[in-house]
Amino acid sequence: MSTPAERPARFDVGIVGAGRVGAVLGAALARAGHRVTGVSAVSEASLRRAAALLPGAPVRAIPEVVGGAHLVVLAVPDDALEELVAGLATTGTFTPGQLVLHTSGAHGIALFEAAAGSEIIPLALHPAMTFTGTAMDVERLQDCCFGITTVDLARPLAEALVIEMGGDPVWVPEEERVLYHAALTHGANHLVTLVAQSLELLGAAGVEDPARLLEPLLTAALSNTLRLGDAALTGPVARGDAGTVAGHVEVLRAMAPDIRPTYLALARATAQRALLSGRLRASSADPLLRLLSERPEDGAG
Numbered sequence: 001m002s003t004p005a006e007r008p009a010r011f012d013v014g015i016v017g018a019g020r021v022g023a024v025l026g027a028a029l030a031r032a033g034h035r036v037t038g039v040s041a042v043s044e045a046s047l048r049r050a051a052a053l054l055p056g057a058p059v060r061a062i063p064e065v066v067g068g069a070h071l072v073v074l075a076v077p078d079d080a081l082e083e084l085v086a087g088l089a090t091t092g093t094f095t096p097g098q099l100v101l102h103t104s105g106a107h108g109i110a111l112f113e114a115a116a117g118s119e120i121i122p123l124a125l126h127p128a129m130t131f132t133g134t135a136m137d138v139e140r141l142q143d144c145c146f147g148i149t150t151v152d153l154a155r156p157l158a159e160a161l162v163i164e165m166g167g168d169p170v171w172v173p174e175e176e177r178v179l180y181h182a183a184l185t186h187g188a189n190h191l192v193t194l195v196a197q198s199l200e201l202l203g204a205a206g207v208e209d210p211a212r213l214l215e216p217l218l219t220a221a222l223s224n225t226l227r228l229g230d231a232a233l234t235g236p237v238a239r240g241d242a243g244t245v246a247g248h249v250e251v252l253r254a255m256a257p258d259i260r261p262t263y264l265a266l267a268r269a270t271a272q273r274a275l276l277s278g279r280l281r282a283s284s285a286d287p288l289l290r291l292l293s294e295r296p297e298d299g300a301g
Helices: 018-031 043-053 063-068 078-090 110-118 133-145 152-164 174-204 210-232 242-255 259-275 282-292
Strands: 012-016 035-040 069-076 099-102 119-126 145-150 168-172
Touching: 012 018, 012 063, 018 035, 018 069, 018 078, 018 133, 018 152, 043 063, 043 119, 043 133, 069 078, 099 110, 099 152, 099 259, 110 259, 119 152, 145 174, 152 168, 168 242, 174 210, 174 259, 242 259, 242 282
Parallel strands: 012 035, 012 069, 069 099, 099 119, 145 168
Antiparallel strands: 119 145
């Protein structure tokens, strides 16, 4: 827990966008003692979310939400951010000294250039978490890292805000913001696709409860990989069992041709990493890589 001396002043907070992230961060800031003075919400889902997570916070138009706040949270889709910032700057909605943060992982603070004349303090605070838009997410922030990017003078303030919400601040340089976000997307979003495909294949194999079968295996694999990196690798690719892998490729050709390209790509990447890390001998890697180098459409038809 932070000490009173480490905490920023109490802010009036305006939330632009009561989506899954904005409403949750607003609730976390309110729990830390800040006051949510306004929230913008349009859809029925966002209105329900605002009512559930930000009770008592008035739903207002965006200019009113921004104009009356010390701290503004822009929680809108990535592609809408730059236009929103430019519009608020052009209309004189921002006020000098106002803290304005966005929650996009892919962007740093360069997109605030359109508001340079507004004399705002720009912050990029990205929670590295997947959100449901419920109170459960507020609790999950207690074990969540935030990728922060801001001007040097505002770094202590950004870190303090993250700590207040229960998170752990991680500094991300402006020029590395896209790479940072690509890493998170590759790990989290593609994991969902990978696991969903595994569940589908197990279901096709007649397993009644695929999730029950997979959970212990995947939990151990994730834990081991986070601790050991490539050294956690097991399985037929790591052993150089080309015959086993060939069997997988053939059964997927027949039973799940839409999943087969994913298997080929990931097995090829796995073999290459195993070879480079010394876990797979070159003599064993060669037949594997030849097998896995076939294009997904090879043999179709």
